[in-house]
Amino acid sequence: MEISRIRALRGPNLWSRHTSIEAIVSCEESERQLSRHHPQFETRLRARFPEIGQVALADTAQTFSLAHALQLSALGLQVSAGCPVTFGRTTQTVETGVYQVVVEYTEEAVGRRALALAEALCRAALADTPFDLEQALAELRELDEDERLGPSTGAIVDAAIARNIPFRRLTSGSLVQFGWGSRQRRIQAAEIDRTSAIAEAIAQDKDLTKDLLRAAGVPVPLGRAVEDAEDAWAAAQEIGGAVVVKPQDGNQGKGVAVNLSTREEVLAAYAVASEISSKVLVERYLPGQDFRLLVVGNQLVAAARRDPPQVIGDGVHSIRELVQQVNSDPRRGEGHGTALTKIRFDDIALATLEKQGYSADSVPPKGALVALRNNANLSTGGTATDVTGDVHPELAARAVDAAQMVGLDICGVDVVCQTVLKPLEEQGGGIVEVNAAPGLRMHLQPSFGRGRPVGEAIISTLFGDGGNGRIPVVAVAGTNGKTTTVRLIAHMLTGDKLRVGMTTTDGVYIQDRRIDTGDCSGPRSARNVLMHPEVDAAVFETARGGVLREGLGFDRCNVAVVTNIGQGDHLGLSYISTVEDLAVVKRVIVENVAPDGMAVLNATDPVVVKMAEQCPGGIIFFAQDAHHPVLSTHLAKGKRGVYVSDGHLVYVAQGEEQQRISLARVPLTRGGSIGFQVDNVLAATAAAWALGLDWPTIRRQLASFVSDASTAPGRFNLFDYRGATLIADYGHNPDAIQALVQAIDSMPSRRRSVVISGAGDRRDEDIRQQTQILGTAFDDVILYQDQCQRGRADGEVLALLRQGLEGASRTTYVDEVRGEFLAIDRALERLEAGDVCLILVDQVEEALAHIAARVQEVA
Numbered sequence: 001m002e003i004s005r006i007r008a009l010r011g012p013n014l015w016s017r018h019t020s021i022e023a024i025v026s027c028e029e030s031e032r033q034l035s036r037h038h039p040q041f042e043t044r045l046r047a048r049f050p051e052i053g054q055v056a057l058a059d060t061a062q063t064f065s066l067a068h069a070l071q072l073s074a075l076g077l078q079v080s081a082g083c084p085v086t087f088g089r090t091t092q093t094v095e096t097g098v099y100q101v102v103v104e105y106t107e108e109a110v111g112r113r114a115l116a117l118a119e120a121l122c123r124a125a126l127a128d129t130p131f132d133l134e135q136a137l138a139e140l141r142e143l144d145e146d147e148r149l150g151p152s153t154g155a156i157v158d159a160a161i162a163r164n165i166p167f168r169r170l171t172s173g174s175l176v177q178f179g180w181g182s183r184q185r186r187i188q189a190a191e192i193d194r195t196s197a198i199a200e201a202i203a204q205d206k207d208l209t210k211d212l213l214r215a216a217g218v219p220v221p222l223g224r225a226v227e228d229a230e231d232a233w234a235a236a237q238e239i240g241g242a243v244v245v246k247p248q249d250g251n252q253g254k255g256v257a258v259n260l261s262t263r264e265e266v267l268a269a270y271a272v273a274s275e276i277s278s279k280v281l282v283e284r285y286l287p288g289q290d291f292r293l294l295v296v297g298n299q300l301v302a303a304a305r306r307d308p309p310q311v312i313g314d315g316v317h318s319i320r321e322l323v324q325q326v327n328s329d330p331r332r333g334e335g336h337g338t339a340l341t342k343i344r345f346d347d348i349a350l351a352t353l354e355k356q357g358y359s360a361d362s363v364p365p366k367g368a369l370v371a372l373r374n375n376a377n378l379s380t381g382g383t384a385t386d387v388t389g390d391v392h393p394e395l396a397a398r399a400v401d402a403a404q405m406v407g408l409d410i411c412g413v414d415v416v417c418q419t420v421l422k423p424l425e426e427q428g429g430g431i432v433e434v435n436a437a438p439g440l441r442m443h444l445q446p447s448f449g450r451g452r453p454v455g456e457a458i459i460s461t462l463f464g465d466g467g468n469g470r471i472p473v474v475a476v477a478g479t480n481g482k483t484t485t486v487r488l489i490a491h492m493l494t495g496d497k498l499r500v501g502m503t504t505t506d507g508v509y510i511q512d513r514r515i516d517t518g519d520c521s522g523p524r525s526a527r528n529v530l531m532h533p534e535v536d537a538a539v540f541e542t543a544r545g546g547v548l549r550e551g552l553g554f555d556r557c558n559v560a561v562v563t564n565i566g567q568g569d570h571l572g573l574s575y576i577s578t579v580e581d582l583a584v585v586k587r588v589i590v591e592n593v594a595p596d597g598m599a600v601l602n603a604t605d606p607v608v609v610k611m612a613e614q615c616p617g618g619i620i621f622f623a624q625d626a627h628h629p630v631l632s633t634h635l636a637k638g639k640r641g642v643y644v645s646d647g648h649l650v651y652v653a654q655g656e657e658q659q660r661i662s663l664a665r666v667p668l669t670r671g672g673s674i675g676f677q678v679d680n681v682l683a684a685t686a687a688a689w690a691l692g693l694d695w696p697t698i699r700r701q702l703a704s705f706v707s708d709a710s711t712a713p714g715r716f717n718l719f720d721y722r723g724a725t726l727i728a729d730y731g732h733n734p735d736a737i738q739a740l741v742q743a744i745d746s747m748p749s750r751r752r753s754v755v756i757s758g759a760g761d762r763r764d765e766d767i768r769q770q771t772q773i774l775g776t777a778f779d780d781v782i783l784y785q786d787q788c789q790r791g792r793a794d795g796e797v798l799a800l801l802r803q804g805l806e807g808a809s810r811t812t813y814v815d816e817v818r819g820e821f822l823a824i825d826r827a828l829e830r831l832e833a834g835d836v837c838l839i840l841v842d843q844v845e846e847a848l849a850h851i852a853a854r855v856q857e858v859a
Contacts, residue, residue: 013551031066045125067099073118081140152440159455179469181535199407223283235282242285245269247277253377302443309381313364343381384442386449412438478563488684495701501529522546526553566735676739723833750834753780768804775808784823
């Protein structure tokens with residue numbers, strides 16, 4: 001077995017909506033039918049991994065291969081490690097013994113490692129060698145904990161998912177974007193993007209925080225910052241009674257010592273606190289219990305009583321053993337990835353025990369409560385009890401006042417008092433700290449009591465009660481016409497005063513400004529547009545390559561447009577060998593239309609029509625012929641359709657004509673004479689209709705759309721050269737060339753010539769077919785070899801193009817030129833007034849610039 005390629009499908013893809021790892025796996029002949037060649041394999045595999053699930057070699061004796069076992073193992077290992085994955089699939093390709101193995105993941109690094117461990121497991125079962133399952137699962141669990149979001153961020157993300165709000169993790173940490181474009185919001189753990197750095201700095205300065213809270217009438221303990229250890233003791237004497245010593249800008253209870261009364265205790269506490277912060281606070285110790293109140297926006301949404309880490313004696317076990325028993329609770333772990341944190345048995349714990357007359361090996365009497373720390377932070381092993389329903393309204397108001405005085409949108413307010421049932425003033429309690437980015441797990445999974453929906457509260461603060469952070473998204477796929485359709489849709493949306501982001505095969509555009517160049521029709525470019533804060537709507541050209549390589553760059557779209565499939569393109573690449581295979585890839589955007597969205601489909605293309613069955617939303621069919629059976633049947637059912645009648649675009653819904661637009665007012669179609677542009681307009685306007693654009697805007701934008709070398713490079717760009725008409729186009733497959741020929745047939749000409757090359761990564765028959773079509777329509781054919789032969793030998797593509805011209809009915813002149821620009825110049829030399837010359841460009845921008853320069857020279 002050999003794994004030759006591994007891809008991470010990070011969005012909806014050919015196989016499912018799940019994020020998945022896809023691997024190309026080659027199996028030797030004996031590995032393709034395990035039951036025949038390795039009858040002991042299943043027994044060995046199950047002995048090494050009993051929880052693998054149903055293998056059932058006997059039921060699939062002719063098909064079960066080592067690749068299938070790899071898929072089941074990779075999925076099963078993740079499940080056993082605690083990852084919530086369910087989807088896996090193994091498919092044999094057109095190559096004998098080569099399989100595509102797909103396994104869902106929740107964290108990409110975990111999915112990749114699970115595949116590697118599954119390979120090792122399968123090899124061990126095949127060779128009857130050992131496999132350390134426990135070590136493998138422990139590795140996956142540790143990696144999953146490192147990679148997955150923490151409980152606070154995870155709760156917010158889960159709340160967003162429940163609201164159908166898209167999210168994207170921006171770093172390996174807790175920085176997350178919710179929503180798209182101009183509607184996006186961001187968080188980092190429990191801190192939102194609108195929280196100012198000033199508010200966060202204030203919260204870190206505990207002395208300044210107390211001054212502000214005191215000014216707002218919020219009860220706070222008396223105290224001050226100190227310069228050194230002796231000053232700390234002096235401050236303690238000024239305050240009188242027990243004190244607290246803590247770092248001025250500490251967190252998670254680090255360096256905090258409470259209920260100190262002697263000089264030795266204060267000096268020792270100062271030494272610990274000064275290691276954490278250059279400034280140390282000494283303040284009055286407030287007797288009572290430790291409460292954390294969570295304020296989100298202007299509301300108290302949760303409250304918990306925090307108790308310090310402690311054990312209860314049983315008269316048998318030592319304190320050290322009791323701590324080990326408590327830490328064995330599966331809810332306790334290291335760090336913040338679990339509901340509770342393990343109790344630290346460190347110097348602070350030993351010192352706390354000593355104050356109670358105990359040592360680590362003491363055996364406390366049965367029922368004795370032994371504290372391991374004085375502070376109650378969960379990060380040091382404390383526990384939490386939910387008291388949200390008990391908080392007095394005036395106490396809640398004081399917590400909100402504290403958060404707003406500091407300027408925090410999400411705030412953890414630490415309160416010390418006897419009970420939350422009374423106002424602070426009645427019991428001498430006070431607010432001792434205000435925390436930015438507070439931990440949420442004590443409210444999500446308290447040790448006692450019920451969890452509170454704090455994630456939902458934060459999402460509601462970000463997006464209100466009904467918002468989902470989405471902007472309109474249109475995805476366009478097909479064999480031909482995608483770029484022009486994308487540009488026209490974007491142009492119409494711009495007319496609706498929306499700031500539009502657009503991806504095409506020639507770049508990424510934000511409000512008509514190109515911010516990236518090259519082929520940007522893949523998922524990465526789409527994600528970049530959705531991350532841009534100045535985008536109100538997005539239109540994506542969605543090429544097959546990106547879908548196969550990584551999946552979609554979005555989870556769903558409002559409108560999916562499939563222009564055509566025809567005879568296909570790029571067949572034979574990436575195991576896409578037939579038109580039907582290609583259609584499965586192209587329909588991914590249709591499968592991921594929002595339930596209230598629509599797919600715009602070409603009624604004249606049978607494989608496109610079949611995609612309607614997979615669409616979760618509605619369907620708009622388009623065709624130039626109003627009487628096409630698919631379209632007419634669709635319209636008879638009262639559904640939407642677009643067609644051409646008497647030189648007009650006609651839009652029909654619910655059995656009645658809605659609008660009619662004259663093609664004479666659509667320059668792109670040259671009065672309806674360019675058939676493929678008419679199709680593009682039908683598709684684009686149907687998409688605009690599906691998005692709810694008003695008809696005056698659609699009419700205005702159709703009339704103002706210009707398709708020239710600057711606005712739509714390589715898309716039927718027209719030039720005048722000494723009385724001859726030049727047409728530059730990026731047509732590069734038989735369907736596109738046939739459409740160009742039909743368009744040129746409507747143009748008067750004395751003589752026709754064409755300049756063409758062929759892409760080496762097409763099939764031989766596709767390259768030959770291009771010149772077979774051209775040989776019936778052009779007098780002169782000038783062949784050129786472009787810069788990149790894509791794996792072909794020198795001259796091989798030109799030979800195939802010449803073969804296509806054998807027996808041509810019209811072509812009488814054929815020439816070969818090495819180099820695109822030289823071929824263009826050769827064609828221009830032969831032109832006379834009244835001729836038409838089609839130049840099928842390869843280097844689009846460079847070739848257009850070359851043509852423009854030659855036109856300028858003779859102007």
